[in-house]
Amino acid sequence: MAFNNILTSSANGIMQITVNRPDKLNALNLDTLLELGQAFEDAANDDSVRVIVLTGSGEKAFVAGADINEINQLSPMEAKDFSALGQQLMLQIENLGKPVIAAVNGFALGGGCELALACSIRLASDNARFGLPEIKLGVIPGFGGTQRLVRMVGRSKALEMTLTGNPITAEQALQLNLVAKLFNQTELQDQALKLAEMLAASAPIAMQHILQAIQHGADLPLDAALEMETQLFALCCSTRDMHEGTSAFLEKRAAEFTGR
Ligand code: COA
Numbered sequence: 001m002a003f004n005n006i007l008t009s010s011a012n013g014i015m016q017i018t019v020n021r022p023d024k025l026n027a028l029n030l031d032t033l034l035e036l037g038q039a040f041e042d043a044a045n046d047d048s049v050r051v052i053v054l055t056g057s058g059e060k061a062f063v064a065g066a067d068i069n070e071i072n073q074l075s076p077m078e079a080k081d082f083s084a085l086g087q088q089l090m091l092q093i094e095n096l097g098k099p100v101i102a103a104v105n106g107f108a109l110g111g112g113c114e115l116a117l118a119c120s121i122r123l124a125s126d127n128a129r130f131g132l133p134e135i136k137l138g139v140i141p142g143f144g145g146t147q148r149l150v151r152m153v154g155r156s157k158a159l160e161m162t163l164t165g166n167p168i169t170a171e172q173a174l175q176l177n178l179v180a181k182l183f184n185q186t187e188l189q190d191q192a193l194k195l196a197e198m199l200a201a202s203a204p205i206a207m208q209h210i211l212q213a214i215q216h217g218a219d220l221p222l223d224a225a226l227e228m229e230t231q232l233f234a235l236c237c238s239t240r241d242m243h244e245g246t247s248a249f250l251e252k253r254a255a256e257f258t259g260r
Contacts, residue, residue, distance in 0.1 A: 063112025
C-alpha cells in the first residue's frame with residue numbers, strides 16, 4: 001500500500017514511521033489512521049522488524065490531535081466508528097508484540113497524546129507538550145485517552161488534565177513518568193534510534209513476553225498476573241534465545257539473539 005500521510009522506512013531491525021502532515025501539525029484524519037494501521041500491521045508481520053520508532057514531521061508537532069475538520073462534520077454514528085477506529089489503532093500498537101518508541105517532538109495533543117500513550121516507551125524533546133484538550137471542543141477523548149492517562153498518571157492528574165484541557169510541559173510529563181527521558185530537540189531522533197538499536201539487538205520473544213506481562217498484567221488481579229508471568233517465563237525457557245543468552249553470559253561473550 002502506498003502511503004500519502006505517513007512515511008515509513010526499515011533498516012537494521014528498526015522500522016521508522018513518521019506522521020507526515022506538517023502543515024496540519026500531523027493531525028490524524030481518517031486516511032492517516034488507516035495508513036498507520038496498515039504500517040503497524042506490516043511491522044507486526046515482518047520478522048526482520050524488531051522495534052518501531054514513531055514520530056511526527058516538522059519541528060513543531062508529534063501529532064496535534066484528531067483532525068478537527070473531520071470531527072466537525074461527524075454524525076453520532078460516524079463518531080462512534082471514528083472513536084472505535086482510533087481505539088483499535090491504539091490497541092494494535094499496544095498489542096503489537098514489538099516495542100514501539102514514541103519520539104515526541106512537539107505537540108502531542110488529543111489523539112496525538114493518545115497515540116503516544118499507547119506506545120511502549122515515550123522519549124520527548126524539551127519543547128514537547130502533552131494534553132487532552134477535547135473539552136475545549138465540547139467533546140471527550142475518544143481514542144482511549146481517558147483510560148490510559150488515568151492508568152499512567154493517576155486519577156487526580158488525569159481529571160485535572162482532561163477537565164481543564166490544559167497541556168503539560170515536557171518537564172512535567174517527565175515528573176509524572178509519562179515520558180521516560182527528555183532530550184534537546186536536535187538530539188531526540190538520534191537518541192530514539194540509539195535506544196531502538198539497543199532493543200533491536202535484544203531477545204525478541206522475551207521482549208514480546210515482557211510487553212504482554214506488563215501491558216496486560218497491570219490490569220489483572222495480582223494472583224492472575226503472577227500466574228501469567230510464570231507461564232511467560234516458562235515459555236521463554238523453550239527458546240533458543242534463552243540458551244544463547246544464558247550461555248553467552250557464562251562464556252563471557254556477547255549474546256546473538258535470533259528470535260527463535
Ligand atoms: N486538526 C486539524 N487541523 C489542525 C489541528 C487539528 N487537531 N491542529 C492544528 N491544525 C492545523 C491548524 O488549523 C492550522 O491549519 P491552517 O494553517 O490551515 O489554518 C495548522 O494546523 C497550524 O496550526 P496553528 O493553530 O496555526 O498553529 P499554532 O502554533 O498557532 O498552534 C496548537 C498550535 C497545537 C496549539 C493549535 O494548532 C491547536 O490548538 N490545535 C488543536 C489541538 C487540539 O485541540 N487537539 C485535539 C483534537 S481532538
